[in-house]
Amino acid sequence: MKILVTGGLGFIGSHTVVELQNEGFEVVIIDNLSNSTVEVIDGITAISNIKPHFEKLDLKVKEDVKSFFNKHKDITGVIHFAASKAVGESVNEPLMYYENNITTLVYMLQELSGLNKQNFIFSSSCTVYGQADELPITENAPVKPAESPYGNTKQIGEEIIRDTCKVNDKLNSIALRYFNPIGAHPSAEIGELPIGVPQNLVPFITQTAIGMREQLSVFGGDYPTPDGTCVRDYIHVVDLAKAHVVALQRLLEGRNISNCEVFNLGTGTGSSVLQAIQSFEKVSGEKLN
Numbered sequence: 001m002k003i004l005v006t007g008g009l010g011f012i013g014s015h016t017v018v019e020l021q022n023e024g025f026e027v028v029i030i031d032n033l034s035n036s037t038v039e040v041i042d043g044i045t046a047i048s049n050i051k052p053h054f055e056k057l058d059l060k061v062k063e064d065v066k067s068f069f070n071k072h073k074d075i076t077g078v079i080h081f082a083a084s085k086a087v088g089e090s091v092n093e094p095l096m097y098y099e100n101n102i103t104t105l106v107y108m109l110q111e112l113s114g115l116n117k118q119n120f121i122f123s124s125s126c127t128v129y130g131q132a133d134e135l136p137i138t139e140n141a142p143v144k145p146a147e148s149p150y151g152n153t154k155q156i157g158e159e160i161i162r163d164t165c166k167v168n169d170k171l172n173s174i175a176l177r178y179f180n181p182i183g184a185h186p187s188a189e190i191g192e193l194p195i196g197v198p199q200n201l202v203p204f205i206t207q208t209a210i211g212m213r214e215q216l217s218v219f220g221g222d223y224p225t226p227d228g229t230c231v232r233d234y235i236h237v238v239d240l241a242k243a244h245v246v247a248l249q250r251l252l253e254g255r256n257i258s259n260c261e262v263f264n265l266g267t268g269t270g271s272s273v274l275q276a277i278q279s280f281e282k283v284s285g286e287k288l289n
């Protein structure tokens with residue numbers, strides 16, 4: 001079965017491509033390389049021995065999206081990772097975020113409606129829960145007003161999918177709300193390789209370890225947590241990638257209960273920034289500045 005992975009050369013996308021290939025799926029990747037490099041294909045191929053089909057394409061260009069789907073009418077599922085994801089940047093560049101995260105989703109859903117098989121997995125985020133009132137956070141926790149344009153694009157994205165599912169019962173979708181993906185494939189052939197200044201903790205840790213960054217700053221030591229630093233629920237990227245394959249199989253095998261489902265992807269256990277740093281130091285034997 002042919003599966004389209006948008007943003008498939010990015011951090012989570014590349015790990016998911018490998019897991020899809022492991023399960024025997026044929027993968028087609030779309031990416032515009034705005035936050036990844038083409039070399040990631042070599043990493044994927046080194047792990048799976050299968051070179052995925054890649055099309056460099058900007059999903060903001062409607063005509064290009066249309067002609068892609070005209071060429072690939074036999075796609076049986078789409079995993080839509082492509083988006084801009086930096087919370088801080090989204091505050092400064094809201095329209096860029098709304099254009100890249102919302103327009104591309106609309107184009108994807110429009111083209112999907114022309115296919116025989118309309119199975120769609122969407123990258124959402126735990127950011128939709130804001131500061132939740134109860135822990136652990138379940139899918140029933142209320143969605144709070146978004147704290148950034150980025151978070152808003154995920155909420156609006158889910159609403160767009162929900163509204164579309166209401167009028168198109170051939171569309172089957174699952175929105176996966178990720179907590180904090182970290183780590184890399186154990187082969188180290190692929191990992192988290194953002195372009196420019198990272199937006200996540202682990203690339204800051206690893207880039208400091210190899211001397212790309214002079215020092216690692218920890219912001220805030222007086223949060224109401226055991227060691228005062230921020231606590232997050234981190235999930236390994238390979239576990240996250242495998243969850244995408246499980247979600248896709250659920251749709252392909254018709255095991256979904258409604259045509260618009262939502263699942264959290266986390267571990268339910270929090271770790272602090274200092275714990276993450278200390279774990280890295282213990283495992284790597286490198287002391288961070």
Ligand SMILES: NC(=O)c1ccc[n+]([C@@H]2O[C@H](COP(=O)([O-])OP(=O)(O)OC[C@H]3O[C@@H](n4cnc5c(N)ncnc54)[C@H](O)[C@@H]3O)[C@@H](O)[C@H]2O)c1
Nearest residue numbers: 007010011012031032033034035036058059082083123125
């Ligand atoms: N990493 C996280 O902490 C996290 C948490 C929650 C949700 N998410 C969501 O998961 C998805 C993947 O995140 P990631 O960490 O792998 O990000 P990433 O930046 O590593 O990957 C996204 C990929 O999409 C590509 N892309 C962006 N805009 C595009 C466009 N218009 N056309 C074609 N390709 C485009 C980028 O070049 C990149 O390769 C995103 O939707 C993100 O919002 C990520």
